[in-house]
Amino acid sequence: MSPAIIILLSIALLLLGIVGWLFVRMRRTEKVRKELEGRFMELETRNNTLQLQTLESRLNPHLFKNILNSIQSHAYQTYFAMDKLSNVLDYILYESQNRYVSPREEIDFALNLIEINKIKLSPLFSISVKKKIDETDGLYEQKILAPLISIDLIENAFKHADLQSADAFISIVIEFKDGIFTLIVHNKISGKSAFLKENSGIGATTLDQRLKILYNQCYKLERYAEDEVYVAQLKINLLEHKNKMLTA
Template sequence: MVYVLEITIGLLLLLVGVLFWRLTALLKEKQEIQKRFTALQDRVDGLQLDNLESRLNPHLFKNILNSIQSHAYQTFFALDKLANVLDYILYDSQQKLVTPREEIAFAINLIEINKIKISPLFELRVKTKVNDNEKLFDQKLLAPLISIDLIENAFKHADLQSADAFISVLFEFKDHCFSLTVSNKISDKKAMKKERSGIGATTLEQRLRIIYKNNFQLEKHTDNSIYTVHLKINLLDYKNQMLITG
């Protein structure tokens, strides 16, 4: 429960930080617009009001309107995704198991929230490959929040403002197995160390061992500054194991 609370607080702090950054950007933009408008007033000093209005660049006001509209949409979009994430954490994650469909939907919402803080040039690839004939896809066999650490780790260690960096997330469900592969180019900058940092990876491995025993694989490797982690869980074997143990 403490771990879930830490995740919730972290998401709230992330959104507050993003909103504060957006507000700061808007204030700077407003100051720049005020400077331009003041300069324009100086140039047309002495002219009549109708002459002043005829000289105003209509594109300036159009750009202002588009900027405000864009920020408002991003804020609304982020709040909507955050609401879905919090619902999942507060309610669905309290269940012992969820369906792979529910976990993937949660993870995608989490990724959408993180997209707010990345550069427009940053390459973020998210794909989902699901075999429609897989009946286990809608059965409660997956531990909730099992994907969060791998995704958050990628956003933590990638340079989100670099055009050369990337994050790739692939969800797969085939042959009764849930798979998540996350790759990212490691940032040259050192990630800021936080209190209790690194607990996520340890907790994930412990959960996997306790819940899935020998029915999972967790592989990690680094090649040419690209870090890749692959998680695969055989849900059919896990289901059979549950039936045997009762």
């Protein structure tokens, strides 16, 4: 089983655990809410103003409602992430078995992968995702792009980003225009990050090998660290690659 599938299965188990925990908490919260409503009605019936004021001082109804809203919000985010995870797993289990997929399919996979990784980020963390796609491009729906070609650059950004610094960030740009697929990733890194070692990691080596075998001279991959910011840029000229395949 590949490391990517192991990672995604681990995320799936984690999300299932979170869903279960949220469900139990919401059931308990609903039970407490009903008990409190019953107590309020009993106190009002008996016109026991003193006890009612004491209970209100211990539990503000507005605060209680806000807590419920917060729990519901987290539950929605979890279900949203589970939907994205399902799409990613389908892509890895089925589409990745093909030698090529369409740029549209790989870009959809990349966007779903980004949404899943956002779960481990603080709401205050700065992340920017920009998509510049020409859907009228004739190659956009053609099976010409290697599957999972974007996973290494995206996963590494989330894995090695400096999450503690006040100016930490991740920036991802996905482009497809004139038959050229481009993925540009920036992220703030810590001084201990493995990214400071050039071309470190099995994933980086595997990506380089795949690109050389599949696209030969039709791609450009750059990785470098500058001013505590790691930059990874991948550009694949799919139009040139297709023309070479036709004339080969």
